[in-house]
Amino acid sequence: MSHATESNRMRHVVYDRFGGPEVLQTTEGDVPEPGIGEVLIRVHGAGLNPIDWKTRKGLGFAARQIESNLPWTPGYDVAGEVVAAGEEVTTLAPGDKVMGLIGFPTGGGACAEYALAQADELSIVPEELDLVTAGAVPLAALTAWQALFEMARLESGQKILILAGAGGVGHFAAQFALERGAHVIATASSANRDFLAELGVHEVIEYHTTDVADECYGLDVVLDLIGGDTGKRALHTLSETGVLVTVPTVTADDVVSEAEAMGLRAHGMTVRPDSFHLDEIAELIEDGDVKIHIEEVFPLAEVAAAHERLESGHVRGKLVLDCR
Structure with a gap:
């Protein structure tokens, strides 16, 4: 060597x-x-x-x-x-x-x-x-990509809520969803409101002061990056045909069971290496569409x-x- x-x-x-x-x-x-x-x-x-x-x-x-x-x-x-x-x-x-x-x-x-x-x-x-x-x-961007496009099958014109939009996975997911032509809502602290607005997020919900279930309804997709009770609460924002994808593995079973009890769809997920997805992500970064x-x-x-x-x-x- x-x-x-x-x-x-x-x-x-x-x-x-x-x-x-x-x-x-x-x-x-x-x-x-x-x-x-x-x-x-x-x-x-x-x-x-x-x-x-x-x-x-x-x-x-x-x-x-x-x-x-x-x-x-x-x-x-x-x-x-x-x-x-x-x-x-x-x-x-x-x-x-x-x-x-x-x-x-x-x-x-x-x-x-x-x-x-x-x-x-x-x-x-x-x-x-x-x-x-x-x-x-790689890990954060692939998680966002696979959650949105493989699990949730997000399409242009759909409405998506991202819980914790300013985090690692969240800030990639927001940009991918915007690039795909979705209407993007994200939860964040007030300190991150401007950061998400600069990325192009349409609506930022301050999670300390606002309950997402009071603000949102009829959504096509929820990307839950927090899990637990927060993920369960967000189920109330879905339309009857909507889907929630929950990423934290420790609470995934809980969130999915709650969804089933409500007659809604939810999935847990685990990221996997995929160089084809990563190539597509690299292209978006190269074109300046993702920061x-x-x-x-x-x-x-x-x-x-x-x-x-x-x-x-x-x-x-x-x-x-x-x-x-």
């Missing part, structure tokens, strides 16, 4: 038990070698997502699958430069700038100076997009502080680690 890296050592984040941000350690390890169908990426940006802190605490489906594989390097969102390609990789070569949702849900590995990825998980990063910012795109909002960039060594900020909630857009 010496042709690709100055040495065969790299810094990476690991945790050997579930717990608070203090379990996150930055340590040295060997740079991995790409296997068949894999590439080695020199990581620039690693996006952070709610699943990262939930998994670190031992919550949710990913935690169940990794608990016997600790110590583990977290991180599913990656952008950087290909430095080596394994056998049978024909689509990518060293020097290519790529992004993707990698190692999901059991592999992880993005919070590191170097990461392995399946070549077919990756998309080429638009030229104008810097690679730290690109690291914030990525980064609230804060943390160096790799400050991953614990980044997790604290992530877990506190109310992040506008995205947080990302600079792994260079």
